[in-house]
Amino acid sequence: MAKNDGGGSPRSSRWLATPAYPVTQSSAGSKGPTAMVFLNMGGPSTVDEVGDFLSRLFADGDLIPLGRLQGYMGPFIAARRTPKIKEQYAAIGGGSPIRKWSEHQCEEMCKILDQVSPETAPHKPYVAFRYANPLTEEMYKRLLDDGFGNGKGGRAVAFTQYPQYSCSTTGSSLNELWKWRQRLEGKTGPSNEGADGSINWSVIDRWPTHPGLVETFARNIEEKLAEYPEERRKDVVLLFSAHSLPMSVVNRGDPYPAEVAATVHAVMQRLKFSNMYRLCWQSQVGPQPWLGPQTATSVEEYISKGQKDLVLIPIAFTSDHIETLYELDKEVIGESGHADTVKRVESLNGNPIFIDALADIAKEHLASGIACSSQMSLRCPGCKSERCLESKKFFANQQPLAIPS
Amino acid sequence: MAKNDGGGSPRSSRWLATPAYPVTQSSAGSKGPTAMVFLNMGGPSTVDEVGDFLSRLFADGDLIPLGRLQGYMGPFIAARRTPKIKEQYAAIGGGSPIRKWSEHQCEEMCKILDQVSPETAPHKPYVAFRYANPLTEEMYKRLLDDGFGNGKGGRAVAFTQYPQYSCSTTGSSLNELWKWRQRLEGKTGPSNEGADGSINWSVIDRWPTHPGLVETFARNIEEKLAEYPEERRKDVVLLFSAHSLPMSVVNRGDPYPAEVAATVHAVMQRLKFSNMYRLCWQSQVGPQPWLGPQTATSVEEYISKGQKDLVLIPIAFTSDHIETLYELDKEVIGESGHADTVKRVESLNGNPIFIDALADIAKEHLASGIACSSQMSLRCPGCKSERCLESKKFFANQQPLAIPS
Numbered sequence: 049m050a051k052n053d054g055g056g057s058p059r060s061s062r063w064l065a066t067p068a069y070p071v072t073q074s075s076a077g078s079k080g081p082t083a084m085v086f087l088n089m090g091g092p093s094t095v096d097e098v099g100d101f102l103s104r105l106f107a108d109g110d111l112i113p114l115g116r117l118q119g120y121m122g123p124f125i126a127a128r129r130t131p132k133i134k135e136q137y138a139a140i141g142g143g144s145p146i147r148k149w150s151e152h153q154c155e156e157m158c159k160i161l162d163q164v165s166p167e168t169a170p171h172k173p174y175v176a177f178r179y180a181n182p183l184t185e186e187m188y189k190r191l192l193d194d195g196f197g198n199g200k201g202g203r204a205v206a207f208t209q210y211p212q213y214s215c216s217t218t219g220s221s222l223n224e225l226w227k228w229r230q231r232l233e234g235k236t237g238p239s240n241e242g243a244d245g246s247i248n249w250s251v252i253d254r255w256p257t258h259p260g261l262v263e264t265f266a267r268n269i270e271e272k273l274a275e276y277p278e279e280r281r282k283d284v285v286l287l288f289s290a291h292s293l294p295m296s297v298v299n300r301g302d303p304y305p306a307e308v309a310a311t312v313h314a315v316m317q318r319l320k321f322s323n324m325y326r327l328c329w330q331s332q333v334g335p336q337p338w339l340g341p342q343t344a345t346s347v348e349e350y351i352s353k354g355q356k357d358l359v360l361i362p363i364a365f366t367s368d369h370i371e372t373l374y375e376l377d378k379e380v381i382g383e384s385g386h387a388d389t390v391k392r393v394e395s396l397n398g399n400p401i402f403i404d405a406l407a408d409i410a411k412e413h414l415a416s417g418i419a420c421s422s423q424m425s426l427r428c429p430g431c432k433s434e435r436c437l438e439s440k441k442f443f444a445n446q447q448p449l450a451i452p453s
Numbered sequence: 454m455a456k457n458d459g460g461g462s463p464r465s466s467r468w469l470a471t472p473a474y475p476v477t478q479s480s481a482g483s484k485g486p487t488a489m490v491f492l493n494m495g496g497p498s499t500v501d502e503v504g505d506f507l508s509r510l511f512a513d514g515d516l517i518p519l520g521r522l523q524g525y526m527g528p529f530i531a532a533r534r535t536p537k538i539k540e541q542y543a544a545i546g547g548g549s550p551i552r553k554w555s556e557h558q559c560e561e562m563c564k565i566l567d568q569v570s571p572e573t574a575p576h577k578p579y580v581a582f583r584y585a586n587p588l589t590e591e592m593y594k595r596l597l598d599d600g601f602g603n604g605k606g607g608r609a610v611a612f613t614q615y616p617q618y619s620c621s622t623t624g625s626s627l628n629e630l631w632k633w634r635q636r637l638e639g640k641t642g643p644s645n646e647g648a649d650g651s652i653n654w655s656v657i658d659r660w661p662t663h664p665g666l667v668e669t670f671a672r673n674i675e676e677k678l679a680e681y682p683e684e685r686r687k688d689v690v691l692l693f694s695a696h697s698l699p700m701s702v703v704n705r706g707d708p709y710p711a712e713v714a715a716t717v718h719a720v721m722q723r724l725k726f727s728n729m730y731r732l733c734w735q736s737q738v739g740p741q742p743w744l745g746p747q748t749a750t751s752v753e754e755y756i757s758k759g760q761k762d763l764v765l766i767p768i769a770f771t772s773d774h775i776e777t778l779y780e781l782d783k784e785v786i787g788e789s790g791h792a793d794t795v796k797r798v799e800s801l802n803g804n805p806i807f808i809d810a811l812a813d814i815a816k817e818h819l820a821s822g823i824a825c826s827s828q829m830s831l832r833c834p835g836c837k838s839e840r841c842l843e844s845k846k847f848f849a850n851q852q853p854l855a856i857p858s
Contacts, residue, residue, distance in 0.1 A: 257718065301745075301746040324830060326831065328834070340703065341833075425729060429755055430746060430750070
């Protein structure tokens with residue numbers, strides 16, 4: 049197995065069948081600059097930011113649907129949970145590393161894109177978080193300050209950092225982006241072709257089985273399996289763990305559970321089904337029913353059945369955050385009584401194979417000329433949200449320029 | 454797109470990258486005969502069999518977990534539902550076609566296997582249904598009558614006809630097979646190597662993304678899409694529909710929802726994501742919560758949103774049965790008010806590409822020497838069933854002969 053080589057010449061990776069563009073190409077014909085905007089939920093970088101983070105999180109009806117009680121219950125739950133969550137962030141070093149990783153991933157990806165997609169260079173990195181700084185509003189104002197939009201046009205790509213699409217995650221971030229687009233660049237018709245000089249947006253809305261994503265997960269699993277004695281290795285159980293959803297969201301028709309399962313299957317195919325595995329769901333909160341089986345319970349149950357060699361794989365987030373560093377490492381593994389045999393694979397973080405994959409996804413998107421996947425245009429069967437309807441219409445009707453190949 | 458050619462020379466299919474064995478090989482070195490046993494739930498072939506069918510179905514705690522009430526509630530529910538279900542079978546022609554299709558598929562597959570796997574020829578076709586004739590007991594007695602087991606050894610392959618594994622379906626059929634194995638051939642230790650002359654079993658327990666299965670689904674979808682006017686075709690929504698599970702089974706860790714999602718993703722990849730799609734779940738009964746979104750509701754909701762071009766794809770059954778012919782065709786489509794634009798793709802039934810795929814799966818299994826997938830050995834995290842434990846142990850410890858290549 050090839051080792052991740054810490055950088056070097058990313059274009060030479062054999063597993064991405066993407067031809068390398070000449071890096072010395074003149075930028076005279078460039079359609080750039082292109083703003084590359086990473087969307088994610090974000091997390092508080094310091095313990096002091098926890099309160100604001102939770103307030104925004106519980107105010108988001110796309111994530112936690114509290115209906116007419118949102119304005120009352122949201123702040124109440126957020127305030128009640130703040131002290132406990134502050135302790136958790138203190139325990140993982142005083143804050144979430146997600147901003148550091150997101151900025152690093154986006155900057156490194158843009159450097160690669162400048163080489164492999166000179167037609168859209170230079171690529172400028174931005175990060176927009178849903179519940180923590182830098183918020184969407186802040187990112188959008190930076191875009192305008194940097195010369196995008198406001199009569200000057202320019203192209204921006206909203207690149208979700210959730211590989212699998214959920215209305216609670218990517219959907220919520222896009223609704224927020226659409227809201228600030230309308231507030232800061234004015235309301236336009238759905239078929240805005242940039243004629244008014246506003247920013248021309250396109251969206252990378254899902255990438256659950258991209259070969260580079262799958263390869264990174266698979267290698268991380270192989271490295272973790274190698275830590276077990278050879279005679280036990282093939283009997284280690286792989287537990288893929290993704291953030292759960294309330295059943296009300298699943299039953300509305302959210303595509304996330306099926307896309308997470310697609311990622312798991314692709315990773316297992318890449319591993320030639322070398323080990324037994326299950327998909328579990330973590331981070332359920334509150335009294336309403338959520339999708340299971342629960343990760344924490346599953347670990348306990350396998351241990352009680354005598355299966356103590358378990359590898360946990362966070363399959364729906366790409367950076368470390370509270371759900372890996374605290375919930376999995378300190379709670380699920382730390383309290384299992386078998387912290388020597390229950391292990392977690394590395395998160396993707398700064399892995400250069402992963403950053404290569406991001407660049408490959410972005411390059412293909414920039415060359416395609418599509419506004420978003422056709423799948424993104426389809427609302428969930430049970431969706432009642434007018435915001436979703438309008439936001440989806442807006443993004444689907446954007447008309448990004450295709451790059452002649 | 455190549456047409457299904459109705460038979461002909463199945464080995465020439467380009468989409469199965471399997472080299473053909475010489476059909477004229479002498480049978481002198483054959484390890485056959487090999488019994489090929491198709492497992493499925495079955496259905497009543499006549500209206501008069503409906504009562505017995507439902508009695509067995511509601512008595513099965515693996516399928517419908519009623520706990521200590523099983524013996525009391527099962528017959529009660531079965532009796533109460535019988536008249537209504539009789540009407541449904543009468544409406545689809547007086548019985549389920551599943552026996553006809555299963556026997557046809559198994560016989561045709563065995564003919565192909567005799568050519569492509571002469572080392573295990575002759576291949577003898579058997580069908581064992583869980584709730585209808587031919588029942589597992591009947592099939593097993595036929596095996597013994599035909600010279601398998603009872604001191605004479607011989608090899609049999611249990612080939613589930615559910616592409617995706619659920620404890621409620623394939624698991625239940627295997628538990629039943631194990632039960633009759635113990636009753637009719639005596640209790641043996643878990644490491645039965647056939648030294649006592651009992652039948653040597655192996656299991657094909659899942660095949661959710663086999664390329665031939667995916668190809669058959671994809672072609673059927675393409676054929677159905679071709680019925681829409683070209684200008685509307687790309688906006689048709691594909692609704693994949695699978696039999697639902699109670700949330701108690703999902704939350705126990707049943708692998709079925711994730712494997713169904715894997716099939717859907719593989720089919721959409723093969724179709725190059727040409728259309729918008731969703732995965733829905735059908736046939737929920739009773740008051741307890743089941744996995745959604747519901748197929749019938751989703752169709753209604755899309756129609757009410759103005760999306761009237763819908764193609765339903767039964768993705769977890771391979772033959773027509775009451776859930777396609779009655780529930781989808783007569784209820785969901787028939788009562789939609791848009792029977793001209795809401796359509797259902799053909800079931801796989803006698804499709805020769807599908808039967809080729811079955812032969813390919815079986816041939817690979819026969820050559821592998823494995824008893825079952827490693828995944829089958831893993832119980833669900835929340836499993837409390839001793840029957841599952843013992844049945845899984847039995848099958849995993851069988852030691853079928855590998856065919857030297």
